[in-house]
Amino acid sequence: KEDRDAAEIVLKSMLRDGIQLLCCGKELKISKTDGGKRMTVDSHGQHYDITVDEILVGVGRAPNVEGLGLDTVGVAYDTKIGVKVNDRLQTTNPSIFAAGDVCFPFQFTHAADAMAQMVIQNALFPHALGLGYTSTNSLIIPWATYTEPEIAHVGMYEADAKAKGLEVDTVTFNLDEVDRAILDGEDDGFARVHVKKGTDQILGATIVAHHAGDLINEFSVLMKAGLGLSTITSTIHPYPTQAEVIKKVANAWRKTTLTEGKKRLLSKLFAWMR
Numbered sequence: 001k002e003d004r005d006a007a008e009i010v011l012k013s014m015l016r017d018g019i020q021l022l023c024c025g026k027e028l029k030i031s032k033t034d035g036g037k038r039m040t041v042d043s044h045g046q047h048y049d050i051t052v053d054e055i056l057v058g059v060g061r062a063p064n065v066e067g068l069g070l071d072t073v074g075v076a077y078d079t080k081i082g083v084k085v086n087d088r089l090q091t092t093n094p095s096i097f098a099a100g101d102v103c104f105p106f107q108f109t110h111a112a113d114a115m116a117q118m119v120i121q122n123a124l125f126p127h128a129l130g131l132g133y134t135s136t137n138s139l140i141i142p143w144a145t146y147t148e149p150e151i152a153h154v155g156m157y158e159a160d161a162k163a164k165g166l167e168v169d170t171v172t173f174n175l176d177e178v179d180r181a182i183l184d185g186e187d188d189g190f191a192r193v194h195v196k197k198g199t200d201q202i203l204g205a206t207i208v209a210h211h212a213g214d215l216i217n218e219f220s221v222l223m224k225a226g227l228g229l230s231t232i233t234s235t236i237h238p239y240p241t242q243a244e245v246i247k248k249v250a251n252a253w254r255k256t257t258l259t260e261g262k263k264r265l266l267s268k269l270f271a272w273m274r
Contacts, residue, residue, distance in 0.1 A: 002151050003158075006208045009188055010147045017148075022048060030055060063102045087135040088122045089115060097123050106141050114139060140224045144213030149189050152212035154220050155204030158194050167197035171256065173249035175209055180240035186210040191249040193219070193229060200228030200253075211242055218246050229253055 014021060022043040029040045036051045063082035070077050076084045076092040083103040085091055091098055097119045100112035118134045125132055142154035161168045176187040189208035196203055205219040222231055232250035237243050 001157075002145070002153065003192070003206055006151050006190075006192075006206055009149065009208050010145075010151060013148055013188065061101065061107070065102065087137050088133050089119050089136065090122070104136070106143070108141065108143055111139070111141050114141070140220050142216045142220045144216065146213065149186065149208055149210045150212035152207045152209075152216035153205070154216055155202065155223060156194065157204060157206075161194060161196075161203050166203065168194050168203060169197050169253070169256065170194050171249055171253040173245055173252050175242070175245055178240075178242060178245045178248065180242045180244065181209070183240065184210070184242070186242070191215070191245040193249055193253065195229055195253065200230040202229055207245070209242060209245070215243055215246060218243070 011021065022041060025041040025043050027040070027042045031038045033051060036053050037055050038049070038051045039055065040047070040049050042048070062079070063077070065077045065079060065083060070083070073096060074093040075096055078084065082101070083091055083098040085098050085103045089097045089099055089103070091103075099115035099119045101107040104111060104115060115136070118136070122133050140154060142152060144150050144152040156164075158168050158170050170192065172190050172192040174187075175181040175189040175191075178187065181187040181189075186209065189210070189212070191205070191207045191209075193205045194203045195201055202219060202223050205216065207215050209215060218232070222228070229250050232247055233254050235247070237247040
């Protein structure tokens with residue numbers, strides 16, 4: 001799901017660490033031998049026969065919805081998707097709420113925690129007119145993939161925004177131009193931000209860095225507070241820190257707003273001021 005160039009940075013790091021990545025495998029067979037566990041697979045037209053110590057299989061998770069008597073209390077569910085809820089996290093039985101992986105596509109611990117807080121407010125403090133309710137539509141959910149370097153994201157990708165008919169301005173700033181990242185030897189990565197064209201409204205952001213999971217929070221706070229990217233350009237960041245990449249990508253965006261027309265106008269203004 002991540003941007004291709006973000007994934008490629010992580011891939012190159014894995015290859016440097018001696019990790020062999022076989023994609024699009026076909027005819028996968030696994031057997032146990034005296035030397036360990038044998039795996040044969042075809043990948044990109046090449047046959048591989050590999051013996052390893054252990055095999056870790058990622059098969060995903062299924063919602064725990066069976067055997068709970070949900071049918072008895074009128075709670076609709078799907079064995080693959082989970083419990084059906086509205087944006088207030090109410091099930092089809094309005095007196096029963098759900099939160100977490102069992103009812104939400106973003107299956108993260110921090111997302112479940114945020115939804116649990118919503119459930120407490122919506123279930124314990126209901127209002128006949130719906131006032132005071134909180135909605136999942138208001139959630140700003142960042143996430144991080146803890147590779148080395150990490151990939152962190154919040155909001156929409158550029159393709160998501162365009163699919164919704166939004167025009168987007170995208171700006172990227174590389175870590176190899178951030179002094180602290182260079183000093184730490186962690187300059188393989190970037191910060192990228194998408195804003196609604198002609199405005200400073202942040203639609204989404206991606207960071208590839210060794211501390212991306214920490215750095216992404218600045219974008220999350222701004223999006224939740226409804227503040228634009230120009231807020232970062234006027235915010236002082238301590239030097240030298242890797243968080244400067246956020247200030248620098250915001251400054252890079254600011255430069256793109258200086259159109260030729262604005263430049264001509266400023267030139268005339270400065271000439272007049274002389």
